[in-house]
Amino acid sequence: MLLPAVLSLLLRAATAIVGCDGSVNVPEECLFDDNTLSYCECNLCQTYRQTEVYGGTPSNGPGISTSYMIPGVQSNHSLCLHHWTFFKVPTRSPGHDGVDEPKGVVFYLDTDYKSDQMRFTSVDVLEITRGTLPDGWSEVHSLDYPKDVFGLNQITYSPDGKPIAWAGDRARWLLRQDSYIYTSGYDDEGEGCRGAQKEFVYIAVRCGNPQDCPSPEPNPNANPIPNAKSTLIPTAHPHPHANQDNQAWQWPDIPCKFKVRLEHLPYELRGGDTRTRGRPPAASGRAGSQLSTARSS
Numbered sequence: 001m002l003l004p005a006v007l008s009l010l011l012r013a014a015t016a017i018v019g020c021d022g023s024v025n026v027p028e029e030c031l032f033d034d035n036t037l038s039y040c041e042c043n044l045c046q047t048y049r050q051t052e053v054y055g056g057t058p059s060n061g062p063g064i065s066t067s068y069m070i071p072g073v074q075s076n077h078s079l080c081l082h083h084w085t086f087f088k089v090p091t092r093s094p095g096h097d098g099v100d101e102p103k104g105v106v107f108y109l110d111t112d113y114k115s116d117q118m119r120f121t122s123v124d125v126l127e128i129t130r131g132t133l134p135d136g137w138s139e140v141h142s143l144d145y146p147k148d149v150f151g152l153n154q155i156t157y158s159p160d161g162k163p164i165a166w167a168g169d170r171a172r173w174l175l176r177q178d179s180y181i182y183t184s185g186y187d188d189e190g191e192g193c194r195g196a197q198k199e200f201v202y203i204a205v206r207c208g209n210p211q212d213c214p215s216p217e218p219n220p221n222a223n224p225i226p227n228a229k230s231t232l233i234p235t236a237h238p239h240p241h242a243n244q245d246n247q248a249w250q251w252p253d254i255p256c257k258f259k260v261r262l263e264h265l266p267y268e269l270r271g272g273d274t275r276t277r278g279r280p281p282a283a284s285g286r287a288g289s290q291l292s293t294a295r296s297s
Helices: 004-019
Strands: 050-054 064-068 074-079 084-090 092-094 100-102 104-111 123-128 154-157 163-167 171-177 179-184 200-207 256-265
Touching: 074 084, 074 200, 084 104, 104 123, 104 200, 123 179, 171 179, 179 200
Parallel strands: 050 064, 064 084
Antiparallel strands: 074 256, 084 200, 092 100, 104 179, 104 256, 123 171, 123 200, 154 163, 163 171
């Protein structure tokens, strides 16, 4: 059995998910000076307010931030359960002569490890390589988001029959990632090492996955919630700090934390260029591939 306090957190998160519509929705207890709830518990519903941050680390929310990535700059991120954040990844930067030119792109993400939970703060990662975001991209509470908005209609299953990825219309959604690498730049079916890339690639990240949370046994005395989905009720685990292999992050009071970094790789070295020893983690991937890796939790 879960401790009463933990069970209360899970049920509060489930109720918030069902009722979220993009507007501000703060629990009444968070309005008092003696409030003991965490920031994420007081902001279970992500709002549709959009902000763009040029490099660095965005605010914690509760709106939707888009971080414009700067090559060579690492940023640290904290994301509440079931919230989304976006990254705008340029594929061009100044070359040897100071003029913008196409570059090889290496984007990588690493989640933090939480010793109390004995696992990483797993996230879902959405790649958008079409160059632009569709209408409705920020409406994260819409029905069947992000599959309908981004045209994801091809599903990939693990050997045990569990969905692990969706794809479609130059987008790919990878579930339950502890670490992730994206590389692009070489096009062996097109223009070789100067393969055409859109000006921007977009990467979206969600903390946890509400559909990874089976519902507890229904309460026959409870009033039904209109249009509520049972798949949105977090799992009742034997212990709140139990290891959850192959499960999404599920702690409403503890945000997912991760760091991201973008590297641009020149297509050729010229006189005056310098190269440090070693190479970015993704450099070993085949050029032109879209490589993702995940540690097992």
